[in-house]
Amino acid sequence: NVRVGDILSGNQLNLAAIIFSAQAYAEYLKERGFAFVSGDERYFSHEFADIVTRVLVGNGIKVYRDLGKQSTATPVISYMAAHFEDVDTGITITASHNPPDQNAVKSQCFYGGVDTDDKSEAIAAIARNLYNEGKGRGSIKFGPLNHKELTQEVDAKGIYFDDYIA
Numbered sequence: 781n782v783r784v785g786d787i788l789s790g791n792q793l794n795l796a797a798i799i800f801s802a803q804a805y806a807e808y809l810k811e812r813g814f815a816f817v818s819g820d821e822r823y824f825s826h827e828f829a830d831i832v833t834r835v836l837v838g839n840g841i842k843v844y845r846d847l848g849k850q851s852t853a854t855p856v857i858s859y860m861a862a863h864f865e866d867v868d869t870g871i872t873i874t875a876s877h878n879p880p881d882q883n884a885v886k887s888q889c890f891y892g893g894v895d896t897d898d899k900s901e902a903i904a905a906i907a908r909n910l911y912n913e914g915k916g917r918g919s920i921k922f923g924p925l926n927h928k929e930l931t932q933e934v935d936a937k938g939i940y941f942d943d944y945i946a
Contacts, residue, residue: 792881792882792883793824793828793873793882793883793884793885795831798828798831798832798873798885799831799835799920800907800910800911800920801832801885801903801907802831802832802834802835802836802920803835803839803906803907803910803918803920803921804903804904804906804907804910805832805835805836805869805871805887805903806835806836806838806839806841806921807839807906808899808902808903808906809836809839809841809868809869810839810840810841812868812869813866813867813868813869813890814841814842814843814844814865814866814867814868815836815841815842815843815844815867815868815869815870815871816843816844816845816857816860816861816864816867816869816870816871816936817829817832817833817836817843817844817845817870817871817872818845818846818849818850818851818852818857818870818871818872818873818936819851819852819872819873819874820851820852820853820872820873820874820875821851822873822874822875822880822881822883823875823880823881823883824873824883825851825872825873825874825883826849826851826873828873828883828885829845829849829871829872829873830849830925832871832873832885833845833925833931834922834923834924834925835920835921835922835923836923836930837922837923837924837925837927837930837931838920838921838922838923839921839923840930841930842866842929842930842931842932843930843931843932844860844864844865844867844931844932844933844934844936845931845932845933845934846933846934846935846936846937847933847934847935847936848933849933850937852872852936852937853937854872854874854876854886854888855940856936856937856940857870857871857872857888857936858870858888858892858893859892859936859939859940859943859944860936860939860940861888861889861890861891861892862888862889862890862891862892863892863943863944864934864936864939867890868889868890869887869888869889869890869895870887870888871885871886871887871888872885872886872887872888873885873886874886887899887900887903
């Protein structure tokens with residue numbers, strides 16, 4: 781049996797946790813804007829970023845990705861969340877300050893910093909409600925990874941360097 785603690789907490793990111801988290805972000809973002817999604821070079825980062833993208837797209841959320849779905853550094857993601865079009869949230873899959881085998885979902889707000897406590901708690905509450913102690917509640921929607929209207933690759937690093945560094 782899988783316990784709620786195994787899926788929604790602990791030090792190992794897993795498929796169930798990424799799916800529930802992605803759906804929670806999608807529900808949070810529905811009235812707020814678009815997302816920039818990326819991963820780094822660590823354990824399953826790109827695959828998990830693809831799953832996040834598919835869930836967001838399945839919920840009608842526009843998703844921007846870096847060219848070729850490359851790894852994107854946190855400062856670039858923060859810049860995209862704060863300054864690019866209608867992006868409200870930057871989501872990256874990264875171990876960041878964790879050991880390399882302990883990947884996590886890291887999110888940046890519209891102002892470029894990490895999520896506020898209120899936003900983090902709202903998203904966690906949505907995920908807990910979806911999980912419903914293993915019984916499930918609501919639905920998790922998946923869309924195509926390369927949706928013509930809802931996914932767009934952009935040169936995030938170029939935008940960052942041209943607008944911020946230059």
